[in-house]
Amino acid sequence: MSEQERQVLLDERSLERVLARMAREVVEKVADLDSLVLMGIHRRGVELARWIAADIARTEGIPIATGSLDITLYRDDLMAIGPRPVVGETRLPDGGIDNKIVVIVDDVLYTGRTVRAALDELADFGRPRRTLLCVLIDRGGRELPIHADIVGKRYTVEGRDRVEVLVKEVDGRMGVELVKGGS
Amino acid sequence: MAQALFPPLGKDLVGLEGLTREQIIGILDTAEPFKEISERPIKKVPVLRGKTIVNAFFENSTRTRISFEFAEKRLSADTVNFSAGGSSVAKGETLVDTARNLEAMRIDMVVIRHSSSGAARFLGERIASNVVNAGDGKHEHPTQALLDMLTIRDHLGRLEGVKVCIVGDILHSRVARSNIIGLRTVGAEVAVCGPATLMPARIEELGVTVFRRVEEAIEWADVLNVLRLQLERMQAGFVPSLREYNRVFGITEERLARAPRQLLILHPGPMNRGVEIDSAVADGPHSVILQQVTNGVAVRMAVLYLLAGGKPEAAEAAKTEVAL
Numbered sequence: 001m002s003e004q005e006r007q008v009l010l011d012e013r014s015l016e017r018v019l020a021r022m023a024r025e026v027v028e029k030v031a032d033l034d035s036l037v038l039m040g041i042h043r044r045g046v047e048l049a050r051w052i053a054a055d056i057a058r059t060e061g062i063p064i065a066t067g068s069l070d071i072t073l074y075r076d077d078l079m080a081i082g083p084r085p086v087v088g089e090t091r092l093p094d095g096g097i098d099n100k101i102v103v104i105v106d107d108v109l110y111t112g113r114t115v116r117a118a119l120d121e122l123a124d125f126g127r128p129r130r131t132l133l134c135v136l137i138d139r140g141g142r143e144l145p146i147h148a149d150i151v152g153k154r155y156t157v158e159g160r161d162r163v164e165v166l167v168k169e170v171d172g173r174m175g176v177e178l179v180k181g182g183s
Numbered sequence: 184m185a186q187a188l189f190p191p192l193g194k195d196l197v198g199l200e201g202l203t204r205e206q207i208i209g210i211l212d213t214a215e216p217f218k219e220i221s222e223r224p225i226k227k228v229p230v231l232r233g234k235t236i237v238n239a240f241f242e243n244s245t246r247t248r249i250s251f252e253f254a255e256k257r258l259s260a261d262t263v264n265f266s267a268g269g270s271s272v273a274k275g276e277t278l279v280d281t282a283r284n285l286e287a288m289r290i291d292m293v294v295i296r297h298s299s300s301g302a303a304r305f306l307g308e309r310i311a312s313n314v315v316n317a318g319d320g321k322h323e324h325p326t327q328a329l330l331d332m333l334t335i336r337d338h339l340g341r342l343e344g345v346k347v348c349i350v351g352d353i354l355h356s357r358v359a360r361s362n363i364i365g366l367r368t369v370g371a372e373v374a375v376c377g378p379a380t381l382m383p384a385r386i387e388e389l390g391v392t393v394f395r396r397v398e399e400a401i402e403w404a405d406v407l408n409v410l411r412l413q414l415e416r417m418q419a420g421f422v423p424s425l426r427e428y429n430r431v432f433g434i435t436e437e438r439l440a441r442a443p444r445q446l447l448i449l450h451p452g453p454m455n456r457g458v459e460i461d462s463a464v465a466d467g468p469h470s471v472i473l474q475q476v477t478n479g480v481a482v483r484m485a486v487l488y489l490l491a492g493g494k495p496e497a498a499e500a501a502k503t504e505v506a507l
Contacts, residue, residue, distance in 0.1 A: 070216065072230075073220075073228035074228065074230075086213070087213055087217070088216060089219070090216070121228075124225040
């Protein structure tokens with residue numbers, strides 16, 4: 001991919017500012033922080049959830065439970081995605097999610113199918129008191145009636161373009177980039 | 184576990200022969216997250232919802248069938264068990280008839296166990312559905328070998344360079360054959376040990392070391408995969424007596440005590456306690472036999488998942504006409 005086809009939407013400092021604001025919004029919306037569980041969607045959502053949880057823990061002075069959801073087995077397009085669907089890790093925090101306030105964290109909200117799969121998977125693990133959706137980027141283009149409760153940034157992105165969220169743990173750097181004509 | 188993409192398995196899993204190292208490691212890596220599903224409060228994911236799987240067991244095997252059935256149900260497939268007494272029917276005809284009936288019932292996958300070597304391939308070449316070999320004659324038992332490899336990797340952290348000795352009836356064992364092929368493909372060193380009467384001619388050509396004395400095997404190995412001595416082998420004159428077999432080839436605490444390192448003990452089950460393995464060993468700290476059973480479900484889930492993940496047109500293209 002050539003550099004000309006990439007456009008930086010958020011650099012590292014801007015991304016951290018956006019994440020810090022999202023962390024404040026989580027605290028505002030979830031008064032009972034003892035019941036809060038942040039479940040990141042594999043993979044970059046997991047790292048974003050950890051970042052937000054660490055930020056809340058630092059500012060509020062209490063540990064925040066996190067977990068990870070891999071939605072591969074709940075996708076509705078297994079037969080269409082080719083013969084090598086890779087399954088990742090699903091991990092619940094100690095104490096599970098029953099009666100908890102679960103905030104699902106993902107990097108990009110697009111069609112809504114990933115979130116639908118995540119809700120299905122979550123229901124197999126227990127019954128949260130309340131579930132919220134927190135996404136870093138809402139790029140529009142929904143194919144299901146799903147909306148996020150907390151949004152870092154909204155962009156209107158053409159279907160053929162791709163929004164890439166970069167996190168240190170996976171990509172070695174932080175930021176958000178638009179890839180023109182990406183698939 | 185971090186996973187890289189690996190070449191697709193194709194339509195069927197007939198054996199480990201012909202699979203690459205990347206494909207075998209890919210199956211094991213895929214099995215890792217499936218272990219966790221069996222620990223969940225709801226031990227089910229919807230990945231094969233709406234798929235119909237037939238377990239066609241022409242030869243009895245309660246534990247393999249149950250393991251496949253658990254794997255299928257945990258993936259939300261609909262399952263039908265089909266068993267037939269294979270001994271009284273002409274085998275070729277039965278399989279062709281079975282293939283035609285299964286096709287007519289619009290099923291998606293078949294798990295087949297058959298006493299004839301090559302039965303799984305025979306069926307796979309004649310139907311569009313995915314076929315998984317659950318043991319065919321003396322040929323292969325790929326999912327057993329995969330679960331053995333997963334169990335070894337769980338405990339030793341690697342397969343490459345691990346020394347595995349398969350002890351017992353190598354001649355009649357599809358488990359031994361699949362293990363030899365699979366383990367060698369992933370870079371393990373493989374040896375066999377057993378009575379000369381139960382050792383195939385020219386077994387060394389498969390790239391394995393042959394030990395005539397179990398003490399030598401114990402001294403060499405990191406892992407012993409102890410095979411069940413089928414009791415009809417004694418009646419057929421392959422071994423003089425069970426007591427004699429145990430005296431010469433039995434895995435006992437006393438023998439293991441002389442091992443230079445702590446050995447991992449595997450057994451595909453069911454065990455003849457006091458014949459090929461003593462109870463103290465089977466239930467002892469070296470034994471990972473029950474973990475093999477647990478891993479069996481995860482490995483079979485991974486295989487079914489990976490075969491089902493292919494594009495339907497690939498399965499259709501693999502279909503060949505049944506020449507009647």
